[in-house]
Amino acid sequence: MNRPSISMLAACGVLASFSAAAADAELQALREEVAQMRKSYEQRIHALEQRLADTARQAESAAGQAQAAQAASRPPAVANAFNPEVSLILSGMYNNTSQDPRQDPTGAAGRERRIQGLLPAGGELNPEARAWNLGESELAISANIDPHFRGTFLATISPANEIGVEEAHIQTLGLGNGLGIKAGRFFSSIGYANEQHPHAWDFSDAALPYQAFFGPQLSYDGVQLKWLAPTDLFVELGAEFGRARSFPASESNKNGLMSGSVFAHVGGDVGVAHSWRAGASLFASKPRERTYEDVDSSNTSVTNSFSGTSNTTVLDFLWKWSPEGNARDAGFKFQSEWFRRREAGELTYDTTAASLGTATDSFRSAQTGFYAQGIWQFMPRWRAGYRYDQLSAATLAIGLVDNATLAAADLPILQSFKPKRHTAMLDFSPSEFSRVRFQVARDQTRPGLADNQVWLHYIMSLGAHGAHKF
Amino acid sequence: MKRLILVLLALAAMPAAAALKVFATVPEWGALAQEIGGDQVQVFTATTALQDPHRIEARPSLIARARSADLLIATGADLEVGWLPAIQRESGNSRIQSGQGGYFEAARYVAMQDIPARLDRADGDVHAAGNPHIQTDPRNILKVGAALAQRMKELDPAQAAAYDSRWRAFSERWRASLARWEKAAAPLRGVAVVTQHKAWVYLFDWLGMREVATLEAKPGLESTLAHLSQVREQAAVSRPRMVIRAAYNSARPAEWLSAEAKLPIVVLPFTVGGTPQAKDLTSLFDDTLARLLAVK
Numbered sequence: 001m002n003r004p005s006i007s008m009l010a011a012c013g014v015l016a017s018f019s020a021a022a023a024d025a026e027l028q029a030l031r032e033e034v035a036q037m038r039k040s041y042e043q044r045i046h047a048l049e050q051r052l053a054d055t056a057r058q059a060e061s062a063a064g065q066a067q068a069a070q071a072a073s074r075p076p077a078v079a080n081a082f083n084p085e086v087s088l089i090l091s092g093m094y095n096n097t098s099q100d101p102r103q104d105p106t107g108a109a110g111r112e113r114r115i116q117g118l119l120p121a122g123g124e125l126n127p128e129a130r131a132w133n134l135g136e137s138e139l140a141i142s143a144n145i146d147p148h149f150r151g152t153f154l155a156t157i158s159p160a161n162e163i164g165v166e167e168a169h170i171q172t173l174g175l176g177n178g179l180g181i182k183a184g185r186f187f188s189s190i191g192y193a194n195e196q197h198p199h200a201w202d203f204s205d206a207a208l209p210y211q212a213f214f215g216p217q218l219s220y221d222g223v224q225l226k227w228l229a230p231t232d233l234f235v236e237l238g239a240e241f242g243r244a245r246s247f248p249a250s251e252s253n254k255n256g257l258m259s260g261s262v263f264a265h266v267g268g269d270v271g272v273a274h275s276w277r278a279g280a281s282l283f284a285s286k287p288r289e290r291t292y293e294d295v296d297s298s299n300t301s302v303t304n305s306f307s308g309t310s311n312t313t314v315l316d317f318l319w320k321w322s323p324e325g326n327a328r329d330a331g332f333k334f335q336s337e338w339f340r341r342r343e344a345g346e347l348t349y350d351t352t353a354a355s356l357g358t359a360t361d362s363f364r365s366a367q368t369g370f371y372a373q374g375i376w377q378f379m380p381r382w383r384a385g386y387r388y389d390q391l392s393a394a395t396l397a398i399g400l401v402d403n404a405t406l407a408a409a410d411l412p413i414l415q416s417f418k419p420k421r422h423t424a425m426l427d428f429s430p431s432e433f434s435r436v437r438f439q440v441a442r443d444q445t446r447p448g449l450a451d452n453q454v455w456l457h458y459i460m461s462l463g464a465h466g467a468h469k470f
Numbered sequence: 471m472k473r474l475i476l477v478l479l480a481l482a483a484m485p486a487a488a489a490l491k492v493f494a495t496v497p498e499w500g501a502l503a504q505e506i507g508g509d510q511v512q513v514f515t516a517t518t519a520l521q522d523p524h525r526i527e528a529r530p531s532l533i534a535r536a537r538s539a540d541l542l543i544a545t546g547a548d549l550e551v552g553w554l555p556a557i558q559r560e561s562g563n564s565r566i567q568s569g570q571g572g573y574f575e576a577a578r579y580v581a582m583q584d585i586p587a588r589l590d591r592a593d594g595d596v597h598a599a600g601n602p603h604i605q606t607d608p609r610n611i612l613k614v615g616a617a618l619a620q621r622m623k624e625l626d627p628a629q630a631a632a633y634d635s636r637w638r639a640f641s642e643r644w645r646a647s648l649a650r651w652e653k654a655a656a657p658l659r660g661v662a663v664v665t666q667h668k669a670w671v672y673l674f675d676w677l678g679m680r681e682v683a684t685l686e687a688k689p690g691l692e693s694t695l696a697h698l699s700q701v702r703e704q705a706a707v708s709r710p711r712m713v714i715r716a717a718y719n720s721a722r723p724a725e726w727l728s729a730e731a732k733l734p735i736v737v738l739p740f741t742v743g744g745t746p747q748a749k750d751l752t753s754l755f756d757d758t759l760a761r762l763l764a765v766k
Binding site for chain 1: 521534548556567691
């Protein structure tokens with residue numbers, strides 16, 4: 001019993017070990033299969049979970065987007081939702097000049113700094129003083145009034161704390177057929193630079209011909225009519241009437257048209273990288289008792305005046321290049337304008353009879369001026385530029401001098417001279433809204449004196465992002 | 471003088487040509503209008519893919535073209551705020567003024583992203599209405615296209631049926647392309663990238679990609695070296711797979727980071743015409759995906 005049982009046991013043991021070995025192999029296979037199945041299922045489940053999660057997320061984001069879209073399309077009703085576009089220009093500068101910008105070096109009263117050789121235009125001949133100067137602060141407010149009109153108001157606050165209304169006009173939106181009407185106070189569209197606000201200038205001061213002929217910008221209280229031709233070439237014709245507010249017109253209080261201008265501009269592209277604009281304009285006005293101060297040969301301050309007609313012709317040309325037409329990183333801009341002014345009428349000497357006594361006789365003058373400037377943006381944010389401007393010596397026929405009533409020295413500002421100036425600048429614009437400019441100029445607008453000027457100028461704008469003209 | 475006035479009056483009264491004249495601010499909307507309009511429209515596109523759409527000048531040629539447009543298609547969301555308002559005002563064209571039927575703003579028809587919680591220019595050139603580069607998500611093309619087709623039908627009822635059938639055919643093709651693109655782009659899911667400008671948020675939302683940094687320190691402002699160094703350090707941690715710039719972006723910042731962080735540069739067309747391959751809307755996305763998948 002014992003033996004067989006032992007042998008049985010042994011056999012069983014062998015069997016068992018056999019079967020155990022067989023079962024082991026099978027188990028192993030099963031395990032592997034299960035593992036494989038698990039792996040594959042896990043992968044599939046993972047994939048399914050992923051898809052589920054993705055779908056859920058998409059649904060969620062779609063719902064969120066739908067909500068956001070709804071929220072975006074229905075802004076909360078607020079009373080100030082119709083607030084107009086408001087922007088403010090801040091500017092300031094440091095000036096270093098070799099001549100006193102305020103006074104003639106003789107120190108005589110009335111002989112403030114002004115351009116020699118022509119009837120003074122008034123207006124500011126920057127810089128105002130040495131060292132620190134505040135520029136004009138410009139506050140602009142504009143908005144569509146209704147579907148038919150747009151309104152623009154631009155006030156300047158001068159460093160002397162005077163508030164001036166620089167522009168206040170309405171403009172039609174809905175006339176169609178290329179027509180546009182502007183009424184109120186506006187900068188004339190003659191020339192190219194006349195319409196630009198000082199903050200958009202490429203140099204810190206206006207070009208000499210603008211200072212001499214328009215002192216330094218022609219502005220109207222009146223109406224402007226413009227028509228754009230329905231052609232692919234830009235052709236714009238326009239006319240302006242009203243009371244011109246600045247030199248060479250005079251403050252007038254007469255019914256009718258005392259000043260008017262006509263202008264034509266054409267422009268287009270050459271390829272994708274070049275664009276240009278050219279124009280011709282004429283400004284005519286009938287100044288009445290347009291006065292200016294001078295110091296006569298007896299060193300007495302006198303007030304003289306001109307009445308007659310004044311016509312100014314302006315030709316302007318602008319050419320811009322940028323690689324691929326992408327003006328952000330690099331570009332070049334050439335700008336030039338030519339001016340010719342003719343005046344005919346009567347010149348009255350010493351209107352207040354402060355010196356030799358009042359006298360009137362004929363007066364004729366013709367004078368040309370031009371400037372040319374190039375601005376090169378050589379890398380993002382940095383630009384360099386150079387400008388040359390000059391005025392011709394005026395051709396004058398002064399009756400009072402010709403008939404020997406006065407000596408030429410009694411009208412010193414009219415003594416023949418050819419003013420000219422060289423200006424170079426480098427500016428840096430950290431963003432579209434800020435610019436810092438370094439400018440040097442050699443100003444030869446007074447006989448025998450060269451004024452070397454250095455400007456360090458900042459121009460910043462805050463508020464609404466205005467759209468600039470070309 | 472009398473004759474001149476007569477000529478001018480005749481010019482002013484000239485009937486509009488039969489075709490609907492479309493003025494598109496950017497190439498993608500020009501291409502979309504062409505898809506919907508076919509021969510019935512005459513499309514003028516104001517900018518190219520190699521020009522930064524934020525910084526276009528209100529050139530005389532653009533004003534002249536806007537003068538006779540029946541439909542002005544803009545992106546909106548302040549993308550064109552620096553130039554388009556000047557063109558609209560100078561055009562003397564009442565049809566394309568904001569609020570009129572001939573003024574179409576694409577951004578109004580899609581869900582905007584990146585809407586800033588606060589508006590402060592200290593944050594750069596932020597857009598109050600959200601990120602305006604909506605065309606980088608092809609699903610947005612469908613939404614804008616549906617609204618645009620509707621608008622074109624309203625402006626030119628005589629051709630409504632033609633616009634309708636063309637739009638239906640296009641949107642069907644587009645849906646098929648969408649499925650194809652989504653399948654092809656599956657490997658891009660979760661891929662981290664660095665971009666030059668925040669120009670691709672809609673694309674990344676569509677493909678599930680992650681933007682870990684931008685080369686511009688603030689939107690619209692030039693990259694500074696200090697910021698670029700910061701991006702390089704960040705790249706060491708977040709391990710982006712590539713640096714992406716649009717065809718119109720300056721190459722230098724991306725090249726700098728590429729050399730410093732050993733990242734491949736991917737120049738994406740951004741819009742129609744940005745690369746030789748991106749000839750129309752469909753090939754724009756074909757090429758965008760091909761370029762992304764090539765370095766992935």
